[in-house]
Amino acid sequence: MREQQGLTLTRRHLLKGVVGGAAGVVLGASRVSAAAAQAVSGSTSVQRLADDLFVLQFPGEANLVLQTSANGVVLVDGGSAKAADPLMKMIGDLSRGGQVQTLFNTHWHPEQTGLNEALGKAGKTIISHENTRLWLSTDITWSWNGQQFKRLPKVAQPNKTFYTTGKLDSGIRYGYIPDAAHTDGDMYVYFPTQNVLAVGDVLSNQGWPVVDWQTGGWIGGIAGAMQRLQALANDQTRIVPGRGPVMSLADLKVQATMYATIYDRLTTLLNKGRGPSEAVAAKPTKEFDAQMGNPDEFVRRAFESLWAYLSPDA
Numbered sequence: 001m002r003e004q005q006g007l008t009l010t011r012r013h014l015l016k017g018v019v020g021g022a023a024g025v026v027l028g029a030s031r032v033s034a035a036a037a038q039a040v041s042g043s044t045s046v047q048r049l050a051d052d053l054f055v056l057q058f059p060g061e062a063n064l065v066l067q068t069s070a071n072g073v074v075l076v077d078g079g080s081a082k083a084a085d086p087l088m089k090m091i092g093d094l095s096r097g098g099q100v101q102t103l104f105n106t107h108w109h110p111e112q113t114g115l116n117e118a119l120g121k122a123g124k125t126i127i128s129h130e131n132t133r134l135w136l137s138t139d140i141t142w143s144w145n146g147q148q149f150k151r152l153p154k155v156a157q158p159n160k161t162f163y164t165t166g167k168l169d170s171g172i173r174y175g176y177i178p179d180a181a182h183t184d185g186d187m188y189v190y191f192p193t194q195n196v197l198a199v200g201d202v203l204s205n206q207g208w209p210v211v212d213w214q215t216g217g218w219i220g221g222i223a224g225a226m227q228r229l230q231a232l233a234n235d236q237t238r239i240v241p242g243r244g245p246v247m248s249l250a251d252l253k254v255q256a257t258m259y260a261t262i263y264d265r266l267t268t269l270l271n272k273g274r275g276p277s278e279a280v281a282a283k284p285t286k287e288f289d290a291q292m293g294n295p296d297e298f299v300r301r302a303f304e305s306l307w308a309y310l311s312p313d314a
């Protein structure tokens with residue numbers, strides 16, 4: 001999402017992973033080009049999860065997952081448009097000149113869809129849930145801050161959509177996360193050989209998530225998705241969130257408990273007739289704030305999302 005707080009923290013976590021953290025594999029200089037290795041020590045992070053699978057993070061950007069193969073590159077999310085040039089350069093470095101053949105959009109946000117136009121014009125495959133394509137084909141304004149998003153030109157819209165699940169010839173599986181956690185078009189991509197699960201902004205491991213109720217996300221969906229994702233992972237699965245360091249199933253379970261608690265508290269406040277400002281004042285996330293950061297925007301959006309989903313006049 002859009003907030004840029006905590007970037008330094010993220011980089012530190014990712015770099016720790018690169019240098020030999022539990023989730024990472026040491027990024028040997030012999031395995032990547034000098035340019036890519038230099039980027040690790042500069043403003044961009046590369047974390048290798050397997051010989052052919054990387055998590056990329058550019059400053060202020062969402063996590064991207066890149067898989068290289070003889071048949072080209074598969075990319076989960078494309079960063080924002082302003083990151084396109086350095087991203088394409090890094091993809092070229094990591095894949096030794098390979099080209100992106102398949103791009104997944106885990107949802108419609110600009111931080112996921114910045115490469116769509118270039119790849120669409122090049123005739124590449126862009127996969128998303130059908131709801132994501134629909135959001136990308138319409139103008140959107142966020143009610144809470146007036147931010148506007150222009151629809152993408154047809155060529156930049158996903159050209160291969162699905163409703164439930166799908167599979168690439170290479171064995172990569174993907175599917176809908178129908179809880180509407182972050183948006184109503186959320187999807188996962190699972191790499192079975194590497195046991196890596198990418199879930200976009202359904203999970204955040206760096207600060208509170210944005211609850212985009214304008215396009216269908218809600219706090220009950222976050223709580224539900226935390227349960228659903230556990231069925232897709234095992235103890236060895238590396239789970240790549242939209243923001244922050246790679247997670248384990250144990251990490252996911254901690255978040256599942258946290259969001260279930262918050263959901264309960266917010267619905268209790270709603271049932272007592274409270275409003276968003278009163279929900280913020282009630283500090284329903286207080287024991288989690290030291291780790292997750294200032295919760296006010298999150299709590300306000302989460303509470304508003306209950307109105308969208310649960311109010312009788314919604």
Ligand SMILES: [Zn+2]
Nearest residue numbers: 001107109201
């Ligand atoms: Zn997002």
